[in-house]
Amino acid sequence: MSATQDYNQTDASPRISLAEPGDYFALLKPRVMSLVVFTALAGMLLAPGPLNPVIAFASLLAIAVGAGASGALNMWYDADIDAVMTRTRTRPVPAGKIAPGEALMFGLVLSVFSVVTLGVVANWLAASLLAFTIFFYAVIYTMWLKRSTPQNIVIGGAAGAFPPVVAYAAATGEVSLASMVLFAIIFIWTPPHFWALALVKSSEYGRAGVPMMPNVKGADRTRLEILLYTLLLAPVGVAPWMMGFASLVYGVTAMAGGAAMIALALRVYRLRQGQAGDRAAMQLFFVSIVYLFALFAVIVAERSLARVLA
C-alpha cells in the first residue's frame, strides 16, 4: 500500500503514516534554509563587537528552523499548486507522504518554537522580526500575493531578504543601515532571479494558475523588468563597499558580478525566441545564484577573518 493510498482511504481503518524523517526534513525546504543560514551569518558578522559563538550558533539555528517552518506552511497551503508542477510534484504533501494537516501542525509548532527560542537565546526584537518574516512568507506571500498578483515575488521577496536583518538584531538588539543594505540586495535580486526561471517555466505556472509575470504581462514585459531590476541591483550590490562596511575585494567582486548580471540580462532582453531565449534565461537564473552567493561569501570571509585576527 502506498502512502498516498493511506490518506485517501475512506473506510475506518487506521491511517498509519509511512512518512520518514527525511520527508519532514524536506518540508523545511533545506536548500532555501541553507541560503537563509548563509545570508543570516553575513548579517550577524556585520555586528560590531565580539560574538558569543554559542549564542550565535543557537540564534542561527532558530532562524534556520523559523525559515524551515515557513517552508512547511507554504507546502501545506500550496499542495494543490505543487501537485500540478513537475518541479514540485514530488514534495511530501502532493506526493502523499505527509498529510496536509500534519504539515500544517509541523509548520505551526516549529514556527512558535523557533520564535520563542530566538527570544530566549538572543532578544525579543530579533524574535519579533523572525515571527514577522514567517508571517510575511506564509500569509502575505503564500496565501495572498502568490495567487493574486504578478508582483507576488517582488513584494514576497521581502521574506527571503529579512534573515540578515534578523541575525543582526539577534547579535546587537537593533536594526542597522548595514543590515538593511543586505536586505535591499536580496530584495532587488529576487525578481530577476525568479522571473528568469518563470520565463522558461511559464506554461507550468500557467497550468497551476499562478499569475507570474510572463503569464500575465507577457514574456517581453518580463524581459524588460528583468533588465530594469538588474540595472538597479548592480549599484545596490556595490553599496556595502561604498558605505565602508565591506572591503575593496568585495567592491571588485560586486562590480564584476553586477557587470556579468547586466550582460546576461541584456542577452535575455535581446534573445526572445526558442531555445536560445530559454538558454539565456536559465544562464541568468544560475549566474544570479552564483552572484548572490559570491557577495555574501566575501562578506562572511572577510568579517570572519577580521574577527580571527582581532
Added chain:
Amino acid sequence: MSKHGKIPPLTPEQERARRRRNLAIAFAIVALCILFYVVTMAKLGPGILVRPSI
C-alpha cells in the same frame, strides 16, 4: 481503530517508518536539551560559579 474495535497489526513498512520517526524525535529532544544547557551556561558565564555566601 477498525470496525470491530481491534487495531490491526502494522505492516513492516509502517513499523519501520514509525521507528525512524521516533528515533528522529528522540534525537531532536536530546539535541535540544544539550543546546539549552550549553546556551544557559554561555549566558550565565563564569558567574555560575559565584554563590552568595550564607
